[in-house]
Amino acid sequence: MVKKKHMSNILIALLAILVLVFLYLPIVIVIVYAFNADTVNCFPMNGFSLKWFQVMAENKDLILALEHSLIIAVVSTLIACILGVPGAYAMYCYNFPGKELLNRIVMLPLILPGILTGIAMLTFFKALGVTQGMTAVILGHSTFLIATVLPQVYARLRRMDHNIIEAAQDLGATGFQTFVHIILPNVKTAIISSALLSFTLSMDEIPVTYFLNGVFSTLPIQIWGMTRNGITPEVNAISSIIFAVSLVAILISNMLNKED
Amino acid sequence: MEKTLIQLEHIHKSYGKQTIIEDLSLEVRDGEFLTLLGPSGCGKTTLLRMINGFETPDKGEVLLDGVNQVAIQPNKREVNTVFQSYALFPHLTVRENIEFSLKMKKVDKNEIKERVDEVLELTNLEALASRKPGKLSGGQQQRVAIARSLVNKPKVLLLDEPLGALDLKLRKQMQIELKKMQRRLGITYVYVTHDQEEALTISDRIVVLNKGNIEQIGEPFEIYHSPKTEFVASFLGESNFFEGKYENGVFHYGDAKIPVEANGTKDANLLSVRPEYININLGKTEENALEAMVTEVTYLGQTNRIELKLKDGKKVYALSEIEELEKGKKVFLTFHSKECTLLKKQEQ
Numbered sequence: 307m308v309k310k311k312h313m314s315n316i317l318i319a320l321l322a323i324l325v326l327v328f329l330y331l332p333i334v335i336v337i338v339y340a341f342n343a344d345t346v347n348c349f350p351m352n353g354f355s356l357k358w359f360q361v362m363a364e365n366k367d368l369i370l371a372l373e374h375s376l377i378i379a380v381v382s383t384l385i386a387c388i389l390g391v392p393g394a395y396a397m398y399c400y401n402f403p404g405k406e407l408l409n410r411i412v413m414l415p416l417i418l419p420g421i422l423t424g425i426a427m428l429t430f431f432k433a434l435g436v437t438q439g440m441t442a443v444i445l446g447h448s449t450f451l452i453a454t455v456l457p458q459v460y461a462r463l464r465r466m467d468h469n470i471i472e473a474a475q476d477l478g479a480t481g482f483q484t485f486v487h488i489i490l491p492n493v494k495t496a497i498i499s500s501a502l503l504s505f506t507l508s509m510d511e512i513p514v515t516y517f518l519n520g521v522f523s524t525l526p527i528q529i530w531g532m533t534r535n536g537i538t539p540e541v542n543a544i545s546s547i548i549f550a551v552s553l554v555a556i557l558i559s560n561m562l563n564k565e566d
Numbered sequence: 567m568e569k570t571l572i573q574l575e576h577i578h579k580s581y582g583k584q585t586i587i588e589d590l591s592l593e594v595r596d597g598e599f600l601t602l603l604g605p606s607g608c609g610k611t612t613l614l615r616m617i618n619g620f621e622t623p624d625k626g627e628v629l630l631d632g633v634n635q636v637a638i639q640p641n642k643r644e645v646n647t648v649f650q651s652y653a654l655f656p657h658l659t660v661r662e663n664i665e666f667s668l669k670m671k672k673v674d675k676n677e678i679k680e681r682v683d684e685v686l687e688l689t690n691l692e693a694l695a696s697r698k699p700g701k702l703s704g705g706q707q708q709r710v711a712i713a714r715s716l717v718n719k720p721k722v723l724l725l726d727e728p729l730g731a732l733d734l735k736l737r738k739q740m741q742i743e744l745k746k747m748q749r750r751l752g753i754t755y756v757y758v759t760h761d762q763e764e765a766l767t768i769s770d771r772i773v774v775l776n777k778g779n780i781e782q783i784g785e786p787f788e789i790y791h792s793p794k795t796e797f798v799a800s801f802l803g804e805s806n807f808f809e810g811k812y813e814n815g816v817f818h819y820g821d822a823k824i825p826v827e828a829n830g831t832k833d834a835n836l837l838s839v840r841p842e843y844i845n846i847n848l849g850k851t852e853e854n855a856l857e858a859m860v861t862e863v864t865y866l867g868q869t870n871r872i873e874l875k876l877k878d879g880k881k882v883y884a885l886s887e888i889e890e891l892e893k894g895k896k897v898f899l900t901f902h903s904k905e906c907t908l909l910k911k912q913e914q
Binding site: 469475480 | 657718
């Protein structure tokens with residue numbers, strides 16, 4: 307019996323390793339090729355080189371796209387937090403009809419296919435008179451990033467002891483003081499972790515951006531354009547960097563979520 | 567010196583169709599330890615929350631030092647609350663928790679330090695000042711909650727079942743500590759509990775509540791020994807109830823005549839006798855003694871709790887140290903005539 311159990315454990319472990327390999331091997335290959343000395347992606351490699359990182363750094367269009375992406379990611383994450391955190395607090399504090407429905411609807415932009423959200427926003431923004439461009443992309447990203455901030459912060463608020471809000475007021479704090487001194491510190495990690503997640507989501511967003519960007523390019527769109535004529539090693543280089551940054555952001559986000 | 571500090575006047579409160587409190591008036595004296603005692607759902611916590619401002623009465627007034635509080639927000643009232651769950655701020659240390667209210671009121675830094683140090687000493691928390699609440703035991707958290715309120719020098723300290731989460735031994739210890747602290751500070755305490763023993767131990771006066779009505783207000787001794795209603799007699803301690811009729815010093819229960827030295831209402835139809843005031847006799851010493859049979863003996867340590875059955879089948883409980891009592895034994899019961907209480911039967 308003991309031996310049997312041992313065997314099944316090994317089988318499960320093997321299966322898990324296979325799944326992980328299936329998921330991550332492509333990324334590993336991209337990273338390996340990023341250091342390839344050759345111009346063509348082939349194995350075995352002809353040597354180790356950092357030259358593709360240099361080529362990448364000298365590609366002005368790529369760097370400009372990266373700048374755009376950074377601005378969009380930072381600004382839309384900020385907007386999502388500024389709207390999402392008080393929104394979550396309001397949902398926590400007040401009972402109103404349709405509250406549970408709202409909690410789900412807020413998630414919709416994350417669940418809906420990006421192409422649908424993109425078309426919808428394009429039509430809507432056109433009707434409003436917002437032209438395609440940076441502002442439209444930022445607005446578009448903010449809407450679906452609220453979907454990552456609000457539910458996470460709301461979930462954290464619900465795990466908090468509700469009595470501490472009354473205790474703060476009982477001890478003389480105004481509503482605003484309570485929010486700043488009691489609520490924010492207690493949901494701080496949820497805010498940071500959802501902001502990091504928002505940032506990564508915005509950085510690699512294509513469908514919504516594609517409908518709203520107009521003439522300027524963001525990093526993922528630029529890369530996508532570059533690969534239409536075959537994958538060049540500099541794409542591997544920038545992909546490796548994006549992967550590394552995303553990995554760090556997600557790890558931090560995870561760590562903060564585990565805390566308390 | 568018996569100044570009235572809090573006045574609740576003709577309070578009404580209902581949630582939807584359910585009436586919680588109907589026309590309740592109550593006065594709290596300055597410096598006293600007043601306990602609101604009652605089973606869950608009797609409205610005691612609701613009353614407390616009207617004093618700290620988290621509930622508003624539908625009708626009626628809440629006066630603190632003569633000033634109507636109803637329109638005043640909780641953060642502007644000169645009362646502080648110790649919550650049942652303590653509600654300490656988990657992200658702040660003990661010292662920061664205590665400082666909180668003074669910081670919110672923008673009190674001068676030196677004064678904050680002075681007052682916090684004073685309260686830390688009073689509650690024996692100096693050694694724990696830099697710890698977070700999560701690293702404290704239940705009793706220590708309790709003390710922080712009290713310190714955090716006291717630092718404000720409130721006119722009234724409201725305590726909502728503050729000892730509910732502690733184990734029995736610690737609870738007894740904290741009861742004494744609370745009482746001592748209250749005496750020393752002279753602050754008025756309004757204390758909510760459903761634990762009758764606790765209420766008897768710590769209170770100057772007890773308000774017994776049932777279904778949003780005041781059943782009786784009085785000192786612990788008075789409440790225990792001269793309950794005014796059937797509810798009070800049964801809620802505080804244990805009591806035996808006999809239905810019958812009272813006439814000229816005698817309570818008629820069936821054929822039995824029980825002598826009673828009037829304590830309570832004259833037109834009584836109910837007699838309440840606490841188990842400790844029932845004598846168990848092995849022989850028929852008195853003409854009026856009730857014949858009974860022992861049905862159960864429970865050892866309580868200092869004494870035995872005896873369950874008896876009268877001839878008409880009624881169950882009676884008594885306390886006795888007599889060793890010969892055993893199941894099935896025939897005995898005779900007499901009551902301490904001075905300790906019997908005459909009552910009117912209440913509609914349930």
